[in-house]
Amino acid sequence: MLEVDAINAYYGDSHILHGVSLSVRPGEVVCLLGRNGAGKTTTILTIMGYLQPRPGRIRYKGRDIAGLPPYALARLGFGFVPQERGIFPSLTVRENLTVFARTGRGGAGSWTLPRIFELFPALQARQRNLGFQLSGGEQQMLSIARALMLNPSLLLLDEPSEGLAPIIVQQIIEVLLRLKREGLAIVLVEQNLSAAFAVGDRHHVMNKGEICFSGSTAQLERDDFVLREYLSV
Amino acid sequence: MELFVAQLLNGLVYGVLLFLMAAGLSLIFGLMNVVSLAHGSFFMLGAYLGLAIFKATGSFWLAFVLAPIPVAGIGIVMELLFLRPLYRRGHMDQVLLTFGFTFVFLDLVQTIWGRAVLHLWAPAGLHGIVHIGLGVFSAYRLFLIGFGFAIALVLWLLLERSRIGAMVRAGVDNAIMAAGLGANIPALFSGIFGFGVALAALGGIAAAPILGLYPGMDSEILIPAFIVIVIGGMGSLRGAFVGSLLIGIVDTFGKAYFQGVALFLIYLAMLAVLLVRPQGLFGIKYSDASVAPAVTTTSRPASLQTRTSELGVLVALLILPFLMGDYPRALVSEIFIFAIFAMSLDLLLGFTGLMSLGHAAFFGLGAYAVAILGTQFELNAWLGVAAGVAIAACGAALIGFFCVRTGGIPFLMLTLAFSQLVFSVALKWRDVTGGSDGLTIAEQPSFFGFSLSRSLVMYFMTLSFFALTYWVLRRLLNAPLGHAFVGIRENEQRMMAVGYPTRAYKLLSFTIAGAIAGLAGGLYAIFNGFISSDAIYWTASGDILIMTMLGGAGTLVGPAIGTALFLLMKNVVSSYSEHWLSIIGAIFICCVMFFSGGLWGAAQKLQWRRVAK
Structure with missing residues (x-):
């Protein structure tokens, strides 16, 4: 459903991504792993249209989407959860959820406020609070919930576990597992390996702007070299 | 009731x-x-x-x-x-x-x-x-x-x-x-x-x-x-x-x-x-950090080559008046005065990264000092200029005290408001300033014994002050103080972190800029023989901003070139067309759109590119 084909990306004159390729099939969770500065966030920003691949091709449901602006991709069905969470501080929790919400194709699988509050009960209690009054974990939940309210077919998450308490990370893993069961395709950038192993189907390990390993959870778990060279701290 | x-x-x-x-x-x-x-x-x-x-x-x-x-x-x-x-x-x-x-x-x-x-x-x-x-x-x-x-x-x-x-x-x-x-x-x-x-x-x-x-x-x-x-x-x-x-x-x-x-x-x-x-x-x-200054041209220490070209320009400017009549001489004299004004703004704008839309206030203080002290106390105009510089410096220190607490757009608005305050004093305090009718300078002073009523003397007088200002500013900018100003422009927080009291430095820059603007104002009063509140309306601050940016902020040469272009255009175009406002506006819009960094900045970029090749 998403095919990223040999993309290169630059910040100004510095060449960050060197021919990164990956694909996501419907209902699949694909993880991007690697150390700080490996190019994971840059990859996700390029997929989301914030950076232009030059050169490189990105196809989504058979359509060439490289060069489309972020808002057009959001409307095509991308749900984006950025690293800094991007909560709108002066909007209430409820407004954060509804302001850019898009209706789904109907049916039971479509995300609405009641279903969101069922998935994240903590947000229901806080719905009149302003965005800046939330804790880090609540902000992360809100950011995921807000992306779901767009009724996306592909969810892009950039380090959702970063800086959160283990119990909150566990809750987020459970949410992601449930989304996976419902058939949502997910690209997950992570540094937390256990979280990635818990939800991921396939993994790409990045180093210096290139993908240096691709494989299933079982393959990665067995590959001591990759774990030691590119992932252990 | x-x-x-x-x-x-x-x-x-x-x-x-x-x-x-x-x-x-x-x-x-x-x-x-x-x-x-x-x-x-x-x-x-x-x-x-x-x-x-x-x-x-x-x-x-x-x-x-x-x-x-x-x-x-x-x-x-x-x-x-x-x-x-x-x-x-x-x-x-x-x-x-x-x-x-x-x-x-x-x-x-x-x-x-x-x-x-x-x-x-x-x-x-x-x-x-x-x-x-x-x-x-x-x-x-x-x-x-x-x-x-x-x-x-x-x-x-x-x-x-x-x-x-x-x-x-x-x-x-x-x-x-x-x-x-x-x-x-x-x-x-x-x-x-x-x-x-x-x-x-x-x-x-x-x-x-x-x-x-x-x-x-x-x-x-x-x-x-x-x-x-x-x-x-x-x-x-x-x-x-x-x-x-x-x-x-x-x-x-x-x-x-x-x-x-x-x-x-x-x-x-x-x-x-x-x-x-x-x-x-x-x-x-408001966080100052979110205001990124647009000026990125870096000043470089003068090389032998620029020293030579500076000398060449000076020689040309010394010969120039003998090739022209009274009217062009007066025009070039005016350009020298406004170039001093523009360079003073550039110290603030191009080198310290503070965009003032009220710089005409200090020009006004200098000009009114000459006019008022001359008419009320019969003070010699040169002493008036000196007093004007001092008054402008004090005024700038006072106004700057409030303004440098901010940066970026709030700074722009505050300087604008303060200059309008000075303008309203000039407009309303008729007994002393003459309001919009203005004041006539009582007596034109002499310059080393020569009468300034001769255009040639006026030319050399303004040229010497222009050259002096240029030299002083260049010395200052190549000194550690100037580097500190540029450091604040590039990254104020980092300058703070390495131990510079940046607010004090910004205030110093503001004060020096104000004093030099006061000098330009005093010279203008002598040159023009007349000063009215129109000269310090906010659009005058806008004009000098345009001259500075047109030539290229962040360089000392740029503002002088921009001033020359602006005043030449104003004089030439306004003698041919009533629509000189539109024409200057349009030219200026094009410059902003296509020459980021001003004309001189663009020329320098071109030169560096050639050198790099």
Whole structure:
């Protein structure tokens, strides 16, 4: 459903991504792993249209989407959860959820406020609070919930576990597992390996702007070299 | 009592008009980080187009409803074609671009409708007066107050209660995130810009029956609207509302009860608010860090080559006057004086990264020192110049004390407001300054025994001060102090972190710049033999900003070149065409669009590229 084909990306004159390729099939969770500065966030920003691949091709449901602006991709069905969470501080929790919400194709699988509050009960209690009054974990939940309210077919998450308490990370893993069961395709950038192993189907390990390993959870778990060279701290 | 209520209502009327201006300015700033100096022009265009529609249809209400639409269209076109390519650059280019447009719009209005004051009468239904318990009041004014409050309520509902309002607020909070969730940010920007412009135009047509229509009404509403935003807090609708009513009432009561000092009251109100809450009443604390200066040209230590070329230019300038007549000599003398002025601004703008829109105040202090000390105390003009430099330095230290607490756009607005304060003193203190009639310099001094009435002597006098200023500034900029200024421009927080008290350095830069501007002002008084309040109106600050940026801020040569070009164009074009305002405006707009860093900056880039090859 998403095919990223040999993309290169630059910040100004510095060449960050060197021919990164990956694909996501419907209902699949694909993880991007690697150390700080490996190019994971840059990859996700390029997929989301914030950076232009030059050169490189990105196809989504058979359509060439490289060069489309972020808002057009959001409307095509991308749900984006950025690293800094991007909560709108002066909007209430409820407004954060509804302001850019898009209706789904109907049916039971479509995300609405009641279903969101069922998935994240903590947000229901806080719905009149302003965005800046939330804790880090609540902000992360809100950011995921807000992306779901767009009724996306592909969810892009950039380090959702970063800086959160283990119990909150566990809750987020459970949410992601449930989304996976419902058939949502997910690209997950992570540094937390256990979280990635818990939800991921396939993994790409990045180093210096290139993908240096691709494989299933079982393959990665067995590959001591990759774990030691590119992932252990 | 009746008078009191009448004044209160008048204050509310003025407040409502200010709100229509300030609401749009504030929304545009909050969402797009753009300060539009052309906002007053849209107010003016709204009034004049309203008059045209009224003349064509005979219906005031049709004019009232229709006039904002074409003006909003003009605003949207301006945003799409001119502002949009500049979003990636700093604030300075955007401010300057909109300033260029004020020239064009002013010329447009003068060409189509003339310079005389025109009138648009209130509609028949609201012509009369209304008796309410406390007295008789103009029906149209009462209508305006109600209308203004209704608009404020509708705006508040739109922004706080509607989904589109939530989208705008989300865009204000974090436009990049909003884009990732499906917000078409460019379209939102255009829409809000057009909406803000329409509100300003609506203000213009609403004000027309009360204030009349005249070229210049644009500046007269723009400055108080800026003060409203500074007081209310940038980007806050509530702040715009409260600030508008406050300024409207303070100004009206001031004019009624304290005629002598009325003009100062709104500035005093602004100062009082800023001392207590620098971010304005409802503003969010402004972080200096988010203001990226647009100037990136780096000064390089003078190489042997530039030393030689500097000497070459000096020799050429020494020979030049012998090849020309009296008129060109005078013109070049004027260029030298304004080049000193522009270089002083560049110390602040190009090297310290502080954009002042009130630098003419210090020019004025220097010029008035010569004129006033000469006429009142028969002081020698050279002593007057020295006193002027000292007074300008003191004034700059005092004003700078308040201004350097901020940076970026708030700094721009504060310097603008302070310079208007100085302007109003010059305008109103007629006994001493002569107001708009000005002062004539009693006696022209001599220069080393030669009479300055000879154009050649004037030329060499101004040239020597120009060369001296250039030399002093270059020494200063190559000294550690100059490097500290540039460090503040590049990254103030880091300079703070490595132990520089940056606020003190900014104040020093402001003071030196003010003193040199005072020197330019004093020389101008001697050169011109006359000084009036016109010379320090805010547009004079804008002109010098244009000269500096035109040539290239961040270089010492650039401002001198920009000054020469600007004054030559003004003199040459104005002798051929009445539309010199438009032509200079258009040239300037092109320069902002295509030569980021000014002409000299562009030339340097070209040269470096060649050297690199």
